[in-house]
Amino acid sequence: MTGRLAGKRCVITGAASGLGAATVALFVAEGATVLAVDRDPVEARPGxxxxxxxxxxxxxxxxxxxxxxxxxxxxxxxxxxxxxxLHETTRDRWAQVLDVSLMGTVTWIEAVLPGMRACGGSIVTVGSQIALAGGAGNAAYVAAKGAVMALTRNLAVDYAEEGVRVNCIAPGAIETPMLRRSFARAPDPVTKEAASRGRHAMKRFGRPEEVAKAALFLASDEASFTTGSVLAVEGGWLAL
Structure with missing residues (x-):
């Protein structure tokens, strides 16, 4: 078996579509065996x-x-x-967003951490460019992603001496079903989409495979001296 993840066992949550599905495909192509986790069906196939x-x-x-x-x-x-x-977001919505986006991350870190503390490993969390630069109209999501980034730095320090690396990817607007749903919520989806695209220096949305490649780097031994970092994959959003 060859590849940058040859022989490695990897877990990917949110694996049914978008960034997760692209990362599952790339990791398998790079030699990993992947546990693909999602509430929606994921196809079991070789690897x-x-x-x-x-x-x-x-x-x-x-x-x-x-x-x-x-x-x-x-x-x-x-x-x-x-x-x-914030004033438009119910407590139930806050609970849903924080439960999945933050506590779902905590849950799976908690599950894999005992083995990683014994043998080492890489944890890749996922934040957002709008948790770094701010973003309008998405209070609960921005708060959850900001918490994920803060948690990443904490875990990186706490477990570095045990061989566990913890890093975060901060994607920009990536062409996924979640992005399309966000535009559909706007009063004028066409204008909202154009404004979002123009907010990136590269004047386009990212592709799921571009984020998957960042995850591959952080998960692989190529990032052996990288921990506590936030890797922005956002087409120049933060530069404007």
Whole structure:
């Protein structure tokens, strides 16, 4: 078996579509065996073990990891977003966003961490460029992603001496179903989409495989001296 992840066992949450699906495909192509986790169906195929589960279910996560075997890398994509300013966001919506986007990440880190503390490994969390630069009308999502980034730095320090690397990807607007849903919520979706595209210095949206390649780097041994970092993959959003 060859590839940058040859022989490694990796877990990817939010694996059914978008960034997660692209990363599953790339990791398998690079030699990994992937536990692909999502509440929506994921196709089991060579190199992919599919798990339909709520990412906040710690018992399901622990049981899956125990059966799958020691995990070399975790990429935690699972998140939800409903939009809305703070005064427009109900407590139920806050709870949903924080539960999936933050606590879903915590749940799977908690599940893989015992094995990684013993053998080392790479954890890749997923923030957002709008948690670094600010963004209008998405208070709960921005707060959750900001918390994920802060948690990343904390974990990187806490577990560095045990061989666990923890880094975060901050994507810009990436062509995914979640992005399309965000435009559909706007009063004028066409204008909203044009404004978002123009906000990137590259004047386009990212592709899922471009984020997957960043995850591949951080998960692989090529990033052996990288921890506590936020890797922005955002087409120049932060430069404007």
């Amino acid at each position: 992919v073990v599919a798990l339909a589960a709520d990412v906040t279910d710690i018992d399901a996560a622990r049981d899956a990891v125990a059966e799958f075997g020691p995990v070399d890398a975790l990429v935690a994509y699972a998140a939800v977003s409903f939009g809305g300013k």
